[in-house]
Amino acid sequence: MPESIHPNTRIGAVALTISNLDRSLVFYQDVLGFQVHRRAGDTVYLGAGGPDLLVLTQYPGAVLVRGTTGLYHFAILVPSRLVLALALRHLDETRTPLQDSFNHWCSESIYVADPDGNSIEIYRDCPRSQWLFDGTQLRIDSVPLDLEGVLSELSGHNDAWSGLPLQTVIGHMHLRVANLTEAEAFYVGVLGFDIVARYESQALFVSAGGYHGHVGLNTWESVDAMPPPPGSIGLRHFSVSLPNKAELDRVTKCLRDAGVTLEKVPAGVLVRDPSANAILLTVSASEKARIRSVELQEEVRNIS
Numbered sequence: 070m071p072e073s074i075h076p077n078t079r080i081g082a083v084a085l086t087i088s089n090l091d092r093s094l095v096f097y098q099d100v101l102g103f104q105v106h107r108r109a110g111d112t113v114y115l116g117a118g119g120p121d122l123l124v125l126t127q128y129p130g131a132v133l134v135r136g137t138t139g140l141y142h143f144a145i146l147v148p149s150r151l152v153l154a155l156a157l158r159h160l161d162e163t164r165t166p167l168q169d170s171f172n173h174w175c176s177e178s179i180y181v182a183d184p185d186g187n188s189i190e191i192y193r194d195c196p197r198s199q200w201l202f203d204g205t206q207l208r209i210d211s212v213p214l215d216l217e218g219v220l221s222e223l224s225g226h227n228d229a230w231s232g233l234p235l236q237t238v239i240g241h242m243h244l245r246v247a248n249l250t251e252a253e254a255f256y257v258g259v260l261g262f263d264i265v266a267r268y269e270s271q272a273l274f275v276s277a278g279g280y281h282g283h284v285g286l287n288t289w290e291s292v293d294a295m296p297p298p299p300g301s302i303g304l305r306h307f308s309v310s311l312p313n314k315a316e317l318d319r320v321t322k323c324l325r326d327a328g329v330t331l332e333k334v335p336a337g338v339l340v341r342d343p344s345a346n347a348i349l350l351t352v353s354a355s356e357k358a359r360i361r362s363v364e365l366q367e368e369v370r371n372i373s
Contacts, residue, residue, distance in 0.1 A: 071323065074261035075316045076278030080239045081308030081351060082114075082121045083143045087185050088302060090127040096184050097123065100163050101145070101191075102156070102232030117233040120354040126305065133186045133302040138245045138294050138344040140304035141287060142180065142188035146240025147233065153177060153193040154222040159230040170214035175200045175207060175281040177214055185302045192240065200281065207266040207281055209274060241276075242307050243285035244346050247294050249273055251343040252286045259327045260309075260320060283309075296345035306339065306347035310354075317352055 087093045090113060097103045103115040103123060111127040122145075147153050157179055160167065168180040168188065178192035201208040246252040253273055256262045262275035265282055271289050274282035297303055311317045321338050324331060332339040337351030 071258055071261050072319075073263055074277045074320065075312050077312040077353075078277035078283070078316075079310045079353070080242055080283055081310035081349070081353075082116075082124055083239055083242070083307045084124040084126065084305035084349075085140075085187055086128050086131055086300065086302055086305055087125050087183070087187070088127070088129065088131040089184070090125060092184050093125055093127075097125070100160070100165050101181075101189070102159070102230070104232065117237040118235045122237070122239050124305075128300050128302075131185075131300055131302045134297045136290065136294055137297040137301075138247050138291050138346060139297050139301075140187060141243040141245050141285065142190050143242055143304075143307070144178075144190035144192055144240045145233070146238050147191065147193050148236040150177065150193050150219065151222045151226065151228070152234060153179070153191065154219050155228060155230050156191055157216065157219055158223065162230075170216055171211040172214045173209050173211060173281075175209060177219065179214065187303060190243070194240075194281070206264075207274075209266045209268055209281065239307075241283050241285060243287070244304075244342075244344070245291040245294065246286050246288060246342070246344040246346070247291055248343065249286060249288050255329075255342050256284060256286065259323055259329065261323065291344075294344075304346065306349050308337075308349045308351050311350065311352055314352055317350060320350060 090111060094105070094113065097115055098105065104118055106114045106116050106121055113125050114121045115125065116122040147156065160181065165181055168182055170179045174195070176192045176194050178190050180188060180190050182188050249271065256275050257264055262277060262284060264273065265276045266274045268274070272285065272287040274285050276283040311320065317337065321331065324340055329340055334349070337349055339347060339349050341347050
């Protein structure tokens, strides 16, 4: 068995192609509550005031191509049920339709789509003590969410919607893949994620450190599908944030030994899974800051 990926591994920023940046910014800022961190040409970096969580790149004329591999949804993890209730109320106030809402037993989730049709989950985690297991496999289901029960969290609170709180992160990615066996061999056999749950016979959830899922993989609409054409609306890449450079180097070696093509980029290492979904392997923001601090100290010593 391969060595498990470091338990402190997390999902980092998600990079999307969209067709109209101004239109998307209205949605992501005014409806979902993201903040613009910076802008560079046709690319905008957004988050909740901490690390970047979302990178939007405009490609005029881009279209959403159905029946391909790629993004199923990306998931915004908010820190509490109260914040989820605030978001739910704000979606109602902005007349934003819900695609779905589910109790997954380990989480409570609402789903919306951006103006280009990219699907987004907004969720809160249930306490781990409430998670249910069938043997070693986590029980994940999709039963209707008690929306009124979520909104009842607002009783006695005068909190107004003020956007996504600083503690917000990208909790997980859910991808369409062409072949689930090949996807499992890559994410589990090479990267070292642990299998958390299987759903029916066409979905698999893997994670680091016993979480209920950092990456979801399914073939519900994508058996033997091709990746979307270049420039299509959807996923450009997502980041897997490793806790330190030693772990990045170890995982990179596992990929190289498995014959996976690697591309060194300034932020880390870019790879593609067997369905051509792009993954940026990088180190955490705190580790980047530590490395930069060491580099600056070395520069100062060299100058003196």
